[in-house]
Amino acid sequence: MRLFFGSCFTLVLAAAIGLGATWLTLTRGVAFGALTIGAWTAWPRSGSVDIDPYARATIARTGELPVGTGDGVAFYARTDAAGKPFDGRCSFAISGITPAARFWTFTLYDPDGRLVANTIDRHGFTSAEIVRDADGRFTINIAPRARPGNWLPTGGIEQFVLVWRLYDTPIGVATRTTKEGPMPAIVPKGCS
Amino acid sequence: MILRAFLWVLGALVLGGIVHLSTVLAMPQAAKQDAYARLAPVAPVNTMTTLAPPSAQASVMPFMDPAFAVAVCRYDISSGPLKLNAPVSQAYTSVTFYTRNSVAYYAINDRAAGRRAIELDLMTAEQHAQMPEEEVVTAADRLIIESPTTTGLIVLRALAAEPGLMAMARRALAAAQCRIEPQQKP
Numbered sequence: 001m002r003l004f005f006g007s008c009f010t011l012v013l014a015a016a017i018g019l020g021a022t023w024l025t026l027t028r029g030v031a032f033g034a035l036t037i038g039a040w041t042a043w044p045r046s047g048s049v050d051i052d053p054y055a056r057a058t059i060a061r062t063g064e065l066p067v068g069t070g071d072g073v074a075f076y077a078r079t080d081a082a083g084k085p086f087d088g089r090c091s092f093a094i095s096g097i098t099p100a101a102r103f104w105t106f107t108l109y110d111p112d113g114r115l116v117a118n119t120i121d122r123h124g125f126t127s128a129e130i131v132r133d134a135d136g137r138f139t140i141n142i143a144p145r146a147r148p149g150n151w152l153p154t155g156g157i158e159q160f161v162l163v164w165r166l167y168d169t170p171i172g173v174a175t176r177t178t179k180e181g182p183m184p185a186i187v188p189k190g191c192s
Numbered sequence: 193m194i195l196r197a198f199l200w201v202l203g204a205l206v207l208g209g210i211v212h213l214s215t216v217l218a219m220p221q222a223a224k225q226d227a228y229a230r231l232a233p234v235a236p237v238n239t240m241t242t243l244a245p246p247s248a249q250a251s252v253m254p255f256m257d258p259a260f261a262v263a264v265c266r267y268d269i270s271s272g273p274l275k276l277n278a279p280v281s282q283a284y285t286s287v288t289f290y291t292r293n294s295v296a297y298y299a300i301n302d303r304a305a306g307r308r309a310i311e312l313d314l315m316t317a318e319q320h321a322q323m324p325e326e327e328v329v330t331a332a333d334r335l336i337i338e339s340p341t342t343t344g345l346i347v348l349r350a351l352a353a354e355p356g357l358m359a360m361a362r363r364a365l366a367a368a369q370c371r372i373e374p375q376q377k378p
Contacts, residue, residue: 013204018211057219060226064255068288068299105259113254128353
């Protein structure tokens, strides 16, 4: 009898541990070979056949197609320096320089990867359309309400995700240091 | 008593680890809403289809780049090799090959292709090995890609550097073609 209860307990606990761990890793997007530069993280190996099983499972679940290695690399930012998710009711300034690439695009999504509805129908910027100062630097103002310059509306949503995609770039699996790939800084500018 | 309970918990941990690893490994096969499944209703087999641009209301796949026009060829090369012909748009064009389970196994951009159009032959390793020798020589200037699976996705992306250029990028993609080569009689 004790054996029976013992094995039942073990099997239920095993299922809970196993499925719980799978759920946690897949919803949080765990993957190996992360390249983190400041607030930004990319998984260059996810765009090749060297993709690890966790990343494979994650993209199968979400239904997205990763950027291929010969095409470019995608950097994700989900939280600020303090680890807090980006709040769409707050303002942020993004400025600095970007790694070498023929083109880059910058896009704001909700946590599920959908674009966010807004009055000016703007979801991001490309390297060609962004307004720069005389030194070639730029500042993007992410805010729920209109701002001068490069304004990217948040639509006031609770939480948003930023994706910086570099196309035709030397940044990839071999990149190790921040010096090779300087990414723009994300500075909180207060909440309304 | 405590030792016995400890052993049961230890057993649960080991079993749980096995459950975790096997569910992660089985996920790509079990997923019902992966990219291929999402594209199946909108993209016919072995035909190039330009996708509707992503918007806040609807998007075929999550995390699509709104600055790009996208065309998809959902291929099935079990009956023979596939020919891909894609004119290059003005700003930036890339072609990425995915397996049935969304693994990007090959990607090339317009500059790496080095021509005004990207021309590729897609075949399985078996079909590649069966190619007659003379054909291999004449095919030297054609780019041959080996697909690890008989089904998969070819995704063409053309950048619209400004929203005003989107119509042009979509036109460039509309001229792209993918089709099965007619089988030659032996």
